[in-house]
Amino acid sequence: MPRLVVVSNRTADLRKPAAGGLAVALGESLQKMGGMWFGWSGKIVDTYSEGHPGNGGVDPEVDVQRVGKVTLATVDLSRADHDAYYLGYSNDVLWPVFHYRLDLANFDVRFATGYRRVNQMFARKLMPLLKPDDIVWVHDYHLIPLASELRALGCKNRIGFFLHIPMPPPLIMAAIPEHEWLMRSLFAFDLVGFQSRADLMHFSHYVEAEAQAKSLGDGYFSAFDRVMRAGAFPIGIDVDEFQRLAQGKEGMDMFTRMRDEYSRRKLLIGADRLDYSKGLPNRIKAFREFLEHYPENRKSATLIQIASPSREDVEAYGEIRRQMDSLCGAVNGDFGELDWMPVRYIHRNVARKRLPGLFRASRVALVTPLRDGMNLVAKEFIAAQDPDDPGMLVLSRFAGAAEQLGDALLVNPYDTEGTAHAIQRALTMPLHERRQRHARLLKRIREQDVHWWTSQFLATLQEAHT
Template sequence: MGRLVAVSNRVADPRNHAAGGLAVALSDTLNKTGGLWFGWSGKVVDASRGGTPGEGELHQIQAGNVTLATVDLSREDFESYYLGYSNGVLWPVFHYRVDLADFDSGGNLNAYRRVNQLFARKLAPLLKPDDVIWIHDYHLIPLAAELRAIGCGQRIGFFLHIPLPPRLILATIPQHEWLMRALFAYDLLGFQSHDDVEHFSRYVQGEAGAEPMGEYRFRAFHRTVRAQAFPIGIDVDEFIELGRADEARETYEMMRGQYARRRLLLGIDRLDYSKGLPQRLKAFQTLLAEYPENRSSATLIQIAAPSRESVDAYADLRRDMEGITGAINGEYGELDWMPVRYIHRSTARRRLPGLCRACNVALVTPLRDGMNLVAKEYIAAQDPEDPGVLVLSRFAGAAEQLKEALLVNPYDTRATAQAIQQALHMSLSERQARHQKLLERIRQQDVHWWSGEYLRALMETEGG
């Protein structure tokens, strides 16, 4: 293949694996091909400093063999494209929360189009004829269509990191036809799960009259696109190695020492309404009410990193979490035992393996999630001789792969409490057997498998 050009809303230095899963996934191919990574700089420029909507400044730097190219956004574009449309319309609807979407501001949709046009104008002159372009996530759905409109004929793929909802939920988005039609400018569409592919299939056939062509291919609007599931993974060996480092080991020893008399349950999330955090707390509350042997014994450590706190829905969620936590601790807490340790800040990644390993049960119970890599990191961090148990929402994309976890409906607090009770009392032999199968699966389909399979499929796909 030619040079890889990765495009995402935010850009990371691929030499820094701590930057996250996408940097790990793309680094090898970007370096081998002398690649280009393009996206928003993270800078917001006010009008007084030349921040004209749709006219961001381009910056380029070298990161080893990789070129990082970024564009500034004006204040208006940031508020309308990023906050207003990407995160005020697409994020809630794609997570099935139509009630939280702000459909009223047409200016947000105009800004979404304008920024994608800006990205296309800034990216196009940097492209080479044999480049392979891989565009990521919901912020940039129409980018391929904008590139095609100015004459780019390169092979272009798209990967959606969040869920794709069913047809009738998608249809609530004003001008949804334009948004979904833009997907046919791609050669390959990647989704996290087979459910997402099925939702796409039903939408394009029902709303756009697309003709199924076999082998995941659909034809509409005079173009054929391939749609397929590519579940993203983690770098298992990197995370295990991170767990051997000093800070992870110190965290493990500290947790085991401080909570020597407790069985620990762990939740690690962004504070987002898609994560099912109030439902998780209520399930833990039900556990304490209906299985009193867990009182003064089980402690839930819930880390909820701040997220979009200026948005009303997120501020309301924070108040709910603090209220439910206070109610549980007030009703069941003792002088020497606090049932819930609620931490409203981020935890350093280098400490996460130790934290995961110290906890007997992980609660990964989103109401809806594209994948959820915390579930896979928890599995990788465990001691195979004495592993913990993963309680996983059936509505996370990871549930398609991780069948040996205890799968739950997070809306059913009593059933979730029963699953937590089962996890806390599971025999060693069953824990070992489940963990062995889970670890094998996340090794087989790790982040390198994900990027390799996607790019191989993109190169094999006949576009147009």
């Protein structure tokens, strides 16, 4: 049986309880097949011990540890490489462009050089660790050129790639100065996976128009003297694991506390990273519109908005924090009473074990990103609900999850008035309709959970290579 080799920007610490379903699923697959997880250690050093090619010396050493059947192989990054590859190209070019925010991209040529340099270094350090029949699964936008660099070193292994963030339309993608090189690099993979059919369509339109790729049917494309396959593989959650968290002590304590504290209130929940892609200012404006249009909810409906800190040393993130402080303060100042605060804005992390209880106590979840690859909070909210009296999901049509979760109330987050009406509909929806919708939503996230995702991708990768 071949080994599975997972490659990602950061590795998960399999010695600790997993923080999310992805780490659980990949960890299980690695333990089952035997394998290796390779990536950045998370450590930043001033310089590599003896320098670096392009920085005047050799590569960093690989730290190898064994956890059960899994080998964890990590490398440190120098400050210069981290700033160019991670902060620069990955998060100041690819992240904003892939989320349709060309206005926030910084196309500094030094970033592209550092991005390629680190991917070459990853390939050089990974190549000696590979066995001939290993299956290599590369994750996300940080490592788009990795297969191309491995092939240049003579790697013949099956290599798959999964993009966790959205794939932008061709004209937006073409704004990246290195877009041709990036897309050519994807043809070094045997299989490229996307979150949604819309992302797959954007990719196919790009390669056919810009690279003159020939579609061979069934997701196969021919270009650059290679044939590769592309497909949509919507990532899921571990439903049973999340429901166990809901029944655990911390989950039940949170549920009981929220239920008692808000026994006379209608509780709404939003849980996101503080990121411009999440549409948080639009959400607060829609909630304000909801209070204005439906005054019967004043002194009754409360929105708890969790916005976990995210790269606030970057100006775009500092600006969105200032926006949120201002918008939430204005709603509370204009509508609040001595015994009621419309918005409880929490700008810190909330322990994952407590989230299922908070979700279960909420009548409505607002998951309204401006653009999102998938958004697993939507699926976690569904999993946490009491099927006899479930809460309702208000979901952005621009989240990848919307393709699967059509029984949620789908909204355009740019339409604040339309979103406000959807919030009211969610709060007043009859019990029998909520039950029917929740049953269908739960069935869907169980059918395509995170275990389905891993097995489906790996099976398709084996077929694609053959």
